[in-house]
């Protein structure tokens with residue numbers, strides 16, 4: 346893939362950009378196979394490739410420069426800022442939004458936050474697109490509510506320019522640190538959630554809840570989970586670290602009892618809404634810590650699906666799973682090293698199937714789906 350920003354040294358975020366894409370995939374696959382050497386893998390599926398560009402549904406732009414000439418992009422460690430509006434990882438539909446946002450920032454007088462001087466108001470612009478409908482969610486991360494009234498009164502102009510932005514909000518992040526978002530979210534639109542649909546399953550995105558950033562590959566990942574489970578006699582299932590419910594809602598059948606557990610209550614409200622739309626009445630989604638939920642139970646379901654953050658599921662949950670022995674575990678991981686560590690703790694399981702999903706092209710990262718069967 347060609348990136349002028351990379352070639353001119355302005356952005357080097359994609360460390361593997363100069364490696365041809367097929368070689369990127371085979372490097373990732375060989376690395377994964379090396380990590381899995383201690384385990385006996387019954388079946389390897391072919392890696393799932395990604396589109397090489399335009400695959401992201403989300404932009405997190407640091408705002409810098411001046412109010413008349415804002416830059417939307419990244420800040421390097423030395424404080425240098427670079428405009429990334431032409432980053433080829435974003436879909437073509439993002440360019441007109443960035444083009445309208447720049448004059449809007451001037452109209453609303455949203456002075457970019459200057460980290461060195463600790464002055465200014467607008468810190469980040471967060472833009473998310475529904476791949477299904479093309480509708481978008483736009484969030485302004487501000488240092489305080491000082492410019493909120495100005496932003497509100499300039500907003501009709503922006504809405505006229507960009508009528509497909511359904512959800513607009515302001516996040517207040519008063520802390521002077523590299524933290525992206527604060528606790529307080531103020532909605533400026535009637536809509537507070539953005540509808541997505543992957544494989545005909547309705548999903549909802551909302552500020553602050555996790556959603557996969559490569560929706561095409563996420564759709565193949567969820568569909569694979571559903572296909573892998575389709576032939577197994579599963580009556581009861583848990584989806585731990587479920588986010589807005591993508592895995593569980595793909596895998597659940599009307600007869601199956603599904604419990605989804607996630608720490609973020611807003612994500613849980615999205616998952617409940619999807620289950621209701623699908624007419625799944627044996628599905629429960631609850632906001633809890635996954636390990637605390639599992640360790641409070643006497644009995645495991647037929648299958649436990651886990652999709653943890655990069656740190657993995659950890660020793661306590663592995664111990665509980667190994668002791669309570671669900672017949673199957675389906676583990677989706679975005680960090681192969683923590684996955685390998687967790688697999689070594691699940692001593693009673695054999696590895697039935699493994700597949701790599703290239704969620705993050707041009708970087709060393711990838712997603713892996715592993716089916717474990719009780720020995």
Ligand SMILES: C[S@@+](CC[C@H](N)C(=O)[O-])C[C@H]1O[C@@H](n2cnc3c(N)ncnc32)[C@H](O)[C@@H]1O
Pocket residue numbers: 555556557585586587588589590591592606607608609612633634635636652653654679
């Ligand atoms: C990799 S994301 C996966 C989300 C979801 N399965 C999906 O497909 O989008 C990990 C999720 O775990 C949640 N999480 C983090 N720590 C948790 C915990 N201790 N207990 C439950 N959920 C947690 C995060 O909020 C996040 O939604």
Ligand code: SF4
Pocket residue numbers: 348350351356357358359362429431432433434707
């Ligand atoms: S993140 Fe975008 S701009 Fe930066 S190197 Fe990758 S493709 Fe180029």
